[in-house]
Amino acid sequence: MIATVSLNPSIDVRYSLPVFQIGQIHRAASIDKTAGGKGLNVSRVLSQLGMKVSCTGFLGGKNGEWIADRLQDSMLENRFIPIKGETRSCLAILTEDGQTEILEQGPYISEDERKLFLEIYDSILEEADYIVASGSLPTGLEQSFYQLLADRAKQKGRYFLLDTSGIGLAQGIQGKPFLIKPNKEEFCKLIGKSHIELDEMMEYAQEICKNGVEYLLLSMGKEGALLVSKSRILKADIPVIKAMNPVGSGDSMLAGFTFAHSKEYSLEEVLKWACACGMSNAASEKTGSINPLEVQQFINLIKVVEITNL
Ligand code: ATP
Numbered sequence: 317m318i319a320t321v322s323l324n325p326s327i328d329v330r331y332s333l334p335v336f337q338i339g340q341i342h343r344a345a346s347i348d349k350t351a352g353g354k355g356l357n358v359s360r361v362l363s364q365l366g367m368k369v370s371c372t373g374f375l376g377g378k379n380g381e382w383i384a385d386r387l388q389d390s391m392l393e394n395r396f397i398p399i400k401g402e403t404r405s406c407l408a409i410l411t412e413d414g415q416t417e418i419l420e421q422g423p424y425i426s427e428d429e430r431k432l433f434l435e436i437y438d439s440i441l442e443e444a445d446y447i448v449a450s451g452s453l454p455t456g457l458e459q460s461f462y463q464l465l466a467d468r469a470k471q472k473g474r475y476f477l478l479d480t481s482g483i484g485l486a487q488g489i490q491g492k493p494f495l496i497k498p499n500k501e502e503f504c505k506l507i508g509k510s511h512i513e514l515d516e517m518m519e520y521a522q523e524i525c526k527n528g529v530e531y532l533l534l535s536m537g538k539e540g541a542l543l544v545s546k547s548r549i550l551k552a553d554i555p556v557i558k559a560m561n562p563v564g565s566g567d568s569m570l571a572g573f574t575f576a577h578s579k580e581y582s583l584e585e586v587l588k589w590a591c592a593c594g595m596s597n598a599a600s601e602k603t604g605s606i607n608p609l610e611v612q613q614f615i616n617l618i619k620v621v622e623i624t625n626l
Contacts, residue, residue: 318362318574319395319444321437321465322355322373324422324454325383326406328603330563336411350603351386352406354450354479357567357604358574359392361593362448364606365575370395370444372436374454376423377402395440397433399423408563415563425456437465441472446574450479450567459483466491475577479570481505492528497570499535518542518549518626533573533590535566540618541594543587549623550583552591554614557599564604568597572611584620591618 328351331344350356355373362369371392375383376399383403387394401423409416425433441447447469453461462484469476470492478485478493481502489496489506498506500517507520521532521544534542540554572593576586592614596606 317368317370317444318446318448318578319370319372319440320355320359320362321447321449322353322359322371322396322451323425323449323457323461324404324452325351325353325356325373325375325396326404326420326422327379327382328352328406328408330408330410330561330603332410334411335413336409336416348601348603351383351390352564352603354564354567355448356383356387357564358448358450358479358571359387360390360604361568361571361597361606362575363390363392364608365571365593366608367575367578369393370440372396372433372440374399374423374425374429374433375403376400379403379405395436397429397436399425399429401425410561422452422454425454427456430457438468441469441474444474446475446477446578448477448479448570448574450570452480452482453484460487460490462488462493463491466493477570477574479566489524489527489529492530494529495531495533495573496524496529497533497535497566497573499537499566503534515626518544518623522546522549522626533569533587535569535594537562537565538598541569541587541591543583543590545583548583549626550587551621551623552587553619553621554591554595555617557595557614559598560601561603562598565594565597567604568606569594571606585615587620588615588618 330348332346372395375396380403404420404422525546573590576589
């Protein structure tokens with residue numbers, strides 16, 4: 317079984333508009349509302365790939381109830397902790413020129429809610445082989461919370477995969493997760509650089525792996541991805557596709573990695589699955605959604621090369 321951790325889920329509302337102008341009234345012809353936050357995107361894609369998924373984290377208020385209903389619709393097991401605060405909503409405004417996002421901070425997590433979560437988390441660790449933790453930390457939890465989760469998962473011999481950014485990621489890697497999945501921007505922030513070339517990125521990534529992270533999956537949008545361990549670097553070159561909505565591609569990629577790794581595919585195949593799931597999400601209008609048949613087609617078009625001399 318695979319468990320996903322969404323500490324700060326949200327209802328993601330997306331308006332598609334021809335143009336967006338500050339100070340003007342806009343009428344949205346197309347509205348999309350999904351149970352979101354990165355962890356729930358991962359969960360949906362894993363389920364589309366046929367995996368049994370158990371979801372945990374914090375849910376509260378009417379927004380929390382709405383998300384719980386959507387979990388049921390998607391046949392995802394609900395192991396969320398009910399909380400006093402209201403689960404957040406996040407807004408994305410999509411135009412031809414790009415995307416504008418307004419992200420709520422989310423509810424405060426009390427000490428009692430934190431304690432209850434850790435009890436459920438420990439019971440999930442008895443059953444799940446993979447723990448996929450994604451997204452930002454809500455207020456009330458310490459910045460090293462992901463490190464704590466990684467430590468506990470490792471003690472139980474579970475694979476702990478982490479997709480977060482900023483201080484949560486910097487502290488989380490102290491728990492030596494099995495995998496981290498930064499995009500280019502998150503990676504640059506992690507190593508404290510504003511911009512670096514690909515070769516340098518590989519060197520830094522390998523340094524991180526030498527310090528205990530087993531795999532670093534560096535996603536680079538339409539430029540593909542790198543999969544780095546302390547002894548190997550694989551680079552995936554992906555074909556050009558018509559991207560409809562790339563939001564959630566990183567989450568879909570993480571789901572693809574977890575699925576393929578759990579099937580014990582070769583590392584090259586695992587990277588292809590990861591990229592193909594990211595691509596299929598990008599090709600779809602929906603956020604955190606793939607088409608398994610399309611994924612198979614994309615896999616045949618992705619080239620993976622081993623980088624041997626840095
Ligand atoms: P998010 O945070 O929205 O989940 P991300 O920034 O973490 O996304 P990306 O690097 O944008 O993740 O994308 C992950 C993977 O999805 C890429 O490595 C690639 O395989 C695929 N992908 C994303 N965007 C595109 C695109 N425009 N065309 C083709 N493939 C894409």
